[in-house]
Amino acid sequence: MIKTNKILVVEDEKDTLALLAEGLRRSNFIVETSIDGNDAIKKVQDFMPDVVVLDVIIPELDGLEVLKWIKKNKPHVFVMLATGKKEIEDIKKGYCLEADYYVTKPYTIDEILKGINVILSFKETSFN
Numbered sequence: 001m002i003k004t005n006k007i008l009v010v011e012d013e014k015d016t017l018a019l020l021a022e023g024l025r026r027s028n029f030i031v032e033t034s035i036d037g038n039d040a041i042k043k044v045q046d047f048m049p050d051v052v053v054l055d056v057i058i059p060e061l062d063g064l065e066v067l068k069w070i071k072k073n074k075p076h077v078f079v080m081l082a083t084g085k086k087e088i089e090d091i092k093k094g095y096c097l098e099a100d101y102y103v104t105k106p107y108t109i110d111e112i113l114k115g116i117n118v119i120l121s122f123k124e125t126s127f128n
Helices: 014-026 037-047 063-073 088-096 109-127
Strands: 006-010 030-034 051-054 078-083 101-104
Touching: 006 014, 006 037, 014 030, 014 109, 030 037, 037 051, 037 063, 051 063, 051 109, 063 078, 063 088, 078 088, 078 109, 088 101, 101 109
Parallel strands: 006 030, 006 051, 051 078, 078 101
Antiparallel strands: none
16 A cells, blocks of 8 residues: 655745645645744654644744654654755755745745655665
8 A cells, every 4th residue: 555645835825835735646646735934843742744834934833843843742744944045054944943845935836845755765674
């Protein structure tokens, strides 16, 4: 039986969130969405995603704090930072906090899918 991967998309820009969610669903992922950091943590606990596509600048609790929480409490969950923070220092910080992939805005659904596929192929080779 083929496993359908679960993706949590955390993005406060509602149009971007809707486009990402629809594109991922069309690519046969099970998708849940969140618009803020506190809700994202709750959904990581309840939905148990394989991958979180996470914006950094979000309300309540910023994306880097969400990333830290995920890596401490749910280390098997992979995180892709998808953000407008493009400076090399921001990218380094994301990877230092153990982000698994980093893509900057503006991005396409193809870039997001590529990152998810890279993450999932790594997951398959690492944990099987």
